[in-house]
Amino acid sequence: MRRIAAITALALMLAGCDQNMDVQPKYNSYSYAPLFRGSSLRSPPAGTVARGDIERERETQTKPAMTRELLARGQNRFEIFCTPCHGQTGEGNGMVVQRGMPHPTSYFDPRLRAADDQHFFDVITNGYGAMYSYASRVAPRDRWAIVAYIRALQLSRHAALSDIPSKERQKLEVSQ
Numbered sequence: 001m002r003r004i005a006a007i008t009a010l011a012l013m014l015a016g017c018d019q020n021m022d023v024q025p026k027y028n029s030y031s032y033a034p035l036f037r038g039s040s041l042r043s044p045p046a047g048t049v050a051r052g053d054i055e056r057e058r059e060t061q062t063k064p065a066m067t068r069e070l071l072a073r074g075q076n077r078f079e080i081f082c083t084p085c086h087g088q089t090g091e092g093n094g095m096v097v098q099r100g101m102p103h104p105t106s107y108f109d110p111r112l113r114a115a116d117d118q119h120f121f122d123v124i125t126n127g128y129g130a131m132y133s134y135a136s137r138v139a140p141r142d143r144w145a146i147v148a149y150i151r152a153l154q155l156s157r158h159a160a161l162s163d164i165p166s167k168e169r170q171k172l173e174v175s176q
């Protein structure tokens with residue numbers, strides 16, 4: 001009996017704990033705050049740099065070195081974010097396009113083959129015509145990785161036998 005009374009008392013005491021932060025004095029966003037003589041939402045002090053901004057800016061400015069890992073990452077990101085419209089090969093016939101989205105220019109178009117890496121990076125960052133920006137979904141380093149992969153796609157249809165290292169070329173010539 002005593003135990004039940006103790007448990008009931010404890011339960012009542014715990015129920016009483018709910019009051020804390022719900023009822024403390026506080027400002028709601030955009031409400032008038034007499035303390036600041038203005039909105040309760042304060043602007044950051046001049047010169048404030050958001051966390052991660054400097055690193056992001058550095059990654060935007062520096063193209064990473066071309067490695068097998070970078071290409072693999074680029075392929076992975078391309079397949080997630082770009083194939084729905086640009087298709088697996090970059091011809092621009094992805095499923096969304098087959099369902100009515102305007103057909104993007106094929107990556108094999110002479111204009112896009114001649115375009116520099118920065119153009120592809122900027123299209124991902126800012127969007128282009130009917131295509132929206134991917135800046136919030138694809139981090140700068142991954143944008144460079146995707147650009148590298150697009151370059152590999154373009155090369156895949158325009159490589160000459162002489163582009164292949166001689167050791168690998170011998171293997172190809174033997175197997176023919």
Ligand code: HEC
Pocket residue numbers: 078081082083084085086096101102103104105119120123124128129130131132134138146
């Ligand atoms: C929802 C569909 C869609 C997705 C997803 C998409 N794009 Fe596009 N993209 C388009 C369309 C549509 C155009 C053509 C826009 C226009 O000309 O108005 C385009 C154009 C482009 C162009 C050509 C720009 C030029 O100079 O003609 C590039 C490069 C490109 N996209 C890269 C990408 C990359 C890289 C991704 C993935 C990060 C991506 N797109 C994802 C729809 C998409």
